[in-house]
Amino acid sequence: MPELLTAIVDDHPIVIEGLKTLLSHETNLKIIGGFCKGEDFLSYLSGHALDLVLLDVTLPDISGIELCQRIKQISLSTSILILSNHTERSIIMQAIQNGASGYLLKNSSIEELRHCIAEAVKGNICYSKEVMEIISRPSKNELQGVPRLTRREKEILALIAAGKTSQMIGQELFLSPLTVDTHRKNLIQKFGVKNVAELIMAANQQQLL
């Protein structure tokens, strides 16, 4: 049985060290190294074959979700296992949709970790117990998923969150306040909410602010 080339991407050096130690006992895995930054890892991946990558969602440069896509673009055969603290259903679903083979929380047991790795390299999708529960209860406001916002919408959302009125935003972005109102309206519609209060809550839950 050939050794599976494995990398770890996590912004916590301590976690990298921990995973290395834990996985050093797995005879069929060969840890080629740990990366703190997403871009560092991508440039490595461009030049080397890799079977498995353990990925954190929170990284200093790009998000783990985005990294999933990029990894799959470069090397479709590399299995991705997400290791994260994020319990939001939306994030988990996004990860899976972007090509991750599994998702587990950092506080899951070492047994769970081993099990998920074993499944991932077999090509199966595997979640830790807690993650399973999160997936199976689709909480109301997350049902229709994260709305895709345009650049302008994100910009205006941030300014609304900062307490600016449509008029102020208009001045700041050299737009008619009426245009800002339109964007505001679209934001409220996209999120399926009734007013800014709910909008800001939803955007926060979706980690968009």
Add this chain to the structure above:
Amino acid sequence: MPELLTAIVDDHPIVIEGLKTLLSHETNLKIIGGFCKGEDFLSYLSGHALDLVLLDVTLPDISGIELCQRIKQISLSTSILILSNHTERSIIMQAIQNGASGYLLKNSSIEELRHCIAEAVKGNICYSKEVMEIISRPSKNELQGVPRLTRREKEILALIAAGKTSQMIGQELFLSPLTVDTHRKNLIQKFGVKNVAELIMAANQQQLL
């Protein structure tokens, strides 16, 4: 030089493993074990001497902050080093005030970790570079601290966040909508913000929702 008896308390088994590995190279430290739960650790501490403890803030049972106090009550000579992801100034300050000898973020380098441990056991207080910066810049909205809200205000804040209008809230709580407006006004004033959008943002940042 006698070995310093050291324990690790963290709800992530992976982090515990990583720290154990990292610190196994330190000849003057003896890791006596890792604990996932605060209470487990406290009951151990009641029966054994300990020189140093590495502590996470987020634990399943009690908070690391509270744990600091309890540790010092049981064993004043035990040095506490906080290892956490929390970058909120308030949390850092609370930890220090409750007897921690240092605070570092989990994504700090392994060198920083070693250095802080060395300082902590010498009896000095030591922060990682990033934490230093956080301490030295009292960010605006944290200056006047978390506003103390009354029961009613918290109740109404939650309903505002749910997208309810003053009228709806009034009906729900059997209050005049004018009363709700007054509470709304007071909330906006207490938080020092201009409108609900900013209010919800602030409340979120302050972990009040």
Add this chain to the structure above:
DNA sequence: TTTTTTCTACCTGTTTTTAGGTATTTTAAT
């Protein structure tokens, strides 16, 4: 028991948001 805080409710008036549209011009994708 007195004092303070919280909760209640109102008034006046202005500003802002929200809901229901329509419509043209850019920009990006096919």
Add this chain to the structure above:
DNA sequence: ATTAAAATACCTAAAAACAGGTAGAAAAAA
């Protein structure tokens, strides 16, 4: 080159929020 998406801007009118007060009753603290 066409199509689709995004960004721009407008209209009308109602609903809600915001700013600036005042003020009495109830509850909690001193």
